Amino acid sequence: MNQPVTGFSKKSKAEKIEWLAKNYLQNNPESIQILRDYWNENDSIQQLHDDFIENTLSNYYLPFAVAPNFLINEKMYAIPMVTEESSVVAAASNAAKFWMERGGFKAEVISTEKNGQIHFNYFGSEKSINSFFETVKSKLRASIESIEKNMKKRGGGLLDISLVDKSHILDGFFYIHATFETLDAMGANFINSCLEQMAHTFEEEAATFEAFSKENEFPEVIMSILSNYVPECLVRAEVSCNVSELATSGFTGNQFAEKFVRAIEIAKTETRRAVTHNKGIMNGVDAVVLATGNDFRAVEAGVHAYAARNSYYSSLTHAKIEDGIFTFWIEIPLAVGTIGGLTSLHPLTKLAFEILQKPNAKELMKILAVAGLAQNFAAVRSLITTGIQKGHMKMHLMNILNQMHASKEEKQNALSHFETRAVSHNAVVQFLEKLRN
Structure with missing residues (x-):
C-alpha cells in the first residue's frame, strides 16, 4: 500500500524522488533515470526552475520555435512560440x-483597463450601504497610497471604485468593483494587494459607522480578488x-472569400463549431503567451468568457466582403x-522578448492578437479547401515515426513516401513494416 508522507516539501529533490520511486514507481530505475535525464546540466538554471514551484522533481520540456515573416503595422517580426501541437507553428x-504579401x-x-472586486455580504438597508460607501470611498483610495x-x-x-448590488440575484450579495491601469505589468499581485488592503479598511470603517445599528447589518467581506x-x-x-488576391487552386478569389465568410458565420451561430474554432485561435495565442512567460490559464479564461458575453458562445473572429474587399x-x-x-526570470522568456524586439505590454497584446488571427486564418483556409487533416497529418507524421522508433534513414524514406500520399497511423505502420522486412 502506498504510504502517506509528511514534510514532503522540506525533503531534498533526491529524497522526493526516492519516496516517489518507492511508493508509486516500483523503484523502476528507468523511471528514475527519466526524471534525472531532464534536469538541466547548468546547475544555476536548474536551481531557478526548482524555485519556480514547490516539489520540483525535474523539468517538462516543450519545443521553443519561431514563426517568421509577420508584418504587423509595417514592422517585421519573428514570433516565438512554445507548443506541443505539430501543425501550429x-x-x-x-x-x-x-498576408505579408x-x-x-x-x-x-x-483599451487596457483591468479590474478586481471586494465581495461582501450585507443584509441591511440599501440606503445605509450606499451612504456608507460614499463616506468611505476616499478612505479606501487613501489606504493604498x-x-x-x-x-x-x-x-x-x-x-x-464603485458599489455593485447583486442582492436580487444572490441574497445579501454586494461587491466593490475596482478598475486599474497596470501598464507593462500584468498586475495580478498589485491588484490583489490593493483589494485586500481596501477590504481591511472597509471593514474597519464599517465597525464604527452609525447607520449600521444592528449586528447583522454590518457588511462582512467574503473575499477580495482580481478578475481574469x-x-x-x-x-x-x-x-x-x-x-481577387484570394484565388487559390480550385477556387476563384470570390468563391474562396464567400466560403470563408460562411465558415465564420457558422462559427458565430453554432456553439459546437465555435468552441473548436476558438480553440484554434488560442493555439496561436497560447503558444506566444507561454513563450513570453505569461499566464495562459488567465488569458484562456478571459477570452472564452468574452466569447460568451452575449449569453451564448460564439466566434472570436469576424469576416466580411464589402465593395470587393475581403476583411x-x-x-x-x-x-x-x-x-x-517569469518575464525577467526564465532565460528563454527573456530571449523571447529579445526576439520580439522588447515590446511593451500594448505591443505584446497586438502580437498575440495577430498570432491568433493568423492561426485561425490558416485553419479555416484548410477547412474550406483541402480539409484540416491533410496538413495536420503531414506534420504529425514525425510524431508517429518517433513512436515507432524509426531510424534516421527510415524517417527520410517515410517523408519521401508520404510526400504525395495521405498520412494515417495505420499507413505509417504498414510502410515501416514493409521497409523493415
Missing part, C-alpha cells in the same frame, strides 16, 4: 507569409485585401505583462 508561418496585419489596442506609489509614478494605479475577465482590456487585429479581424481581451513574474 507551420500554420502560423504560412499565414504570416500569405498582401500588406500585412494591422493591430490596435482599444503606499502600495500604488511606484505604479502611480509610471502613470498607472487605481482608476475608479477583462473586456475593457481589448485589442483588435485585422487583415484585408482585394477578393478578416479579431477583437479579444488580453491582460498580459512584459515585466514581473
Whole structure:
C-alpha cells in the first residue's frame, strides 16, 4: 500500500524522488533515470526552475520555435512560440507569409483597463450601504497610497471604485468593483494587494459607522480578488485585401472569400463549431503567451468568457466582403505583462522578448492578437479547401515515426513516401513494416 508522507516539501529533490520511486514507481530505475535525464546540466538554471514551484522533481520540456515573416503595422517580426501541437507553428508561418504579401496585419489596442472586486455580504438597508460607501470611498483610495506609489509614478494605479448590488440575484450579495491601469505589468499581485488592503479598511470603517445599528447589518467581506475577465482590456487585429488576391487552386478569389465568410458565420451561430474554432485561435495565442512567460490559464479564461458575453458562445473572429474587399479581424481581451513574474526570470522568456524586439505590454497584446488571427486564418483556409487533416497529418507524421522508433534513414524514406500520399497511423505502420522486412 502506498504510504502517506509528511514534510514532503522540506525533503531534498533526491529524497522526493526516492519516496516517489518507492511508493508509486516500483523503484523502476528507468523511471528514475527519466526524471534525472531532464534536469538541466547548468546547475544555476536548474536551481531557478526548482524555485519556480514547490516539489520540483525535474523539468517538462516543450519545443521553443519561431514563426517568421509577420508584418504587423509595417514592422517585421519573428514570433516565438512554445507548443506541443505539430501543425501550429507551420500554420502560423504560412499565414504570416500569405498576408505579408498582401500588406500585412494591422493591430490596435482599444483599451487596457483591468479590474478586481471586494465581495461582501450585507443584509441591511440599501440606503445605509450606499451612504456608507460614499463616506468611505476616499478612505479606501487613501489606504493604498503606499502600495500604488511606484505604479502611480509610471502613470498607472487605481482608476475608479464603485458599489455593485447583486442582492436580487444572490441574497445579501454586494461587491466593490475596482478598475486599474497596470501598464507593462500584468498586475495580478498589485491588484490583489490593493483589494485586500481596501477590504481591511472597509471593514474597519464599517465597525464604527452609525447607520449600521444592528449586528447583522454590518457588511462582512467574503473575499477580495482580481478578475481574469477583462473586456475593457481589448485589442483588435485585422487583415484585408482585394477578393481577387484570394484565388487559390480550385477556387476563384470570390468563391474562396464567400466560403470563408460562411465558415465564420457558422462559427458565430453554432456553439459546437465555435468552441473548436476558438480553440484554434488560442493555439496561436497560447503558444506566444507561454513563450513570453505569461499566464495562459488567465488569458484562456478571459477570452472564452468574452466569447460568451452575449449569453451564448460564439466566434472570436469576424469576416466580411464589402465593395470587393475581403476583411478578416479579431477583437479579444488580453491582460498580459512584459515585466514581473517569469518575464525577467526564465532565460528563454527573456530571449523571447529579445526576439520580439522588447515590446511593451500594448505591443505584446497586438502580437498575440495577430498570432491568433493568423492561426485561425490558416485553419479555416484548410477547412474550406483541402480539409484540416491533410496538413495536420503531414506534420504529425514525425510524431508517429518517433513512436515507432524509426531510424534516421527510415524517417527520410517515410517523408519521401508520404510526400504525395495521405498520412494515417495505420499507413505509417504498414510502410515501416514493409521497409523493415
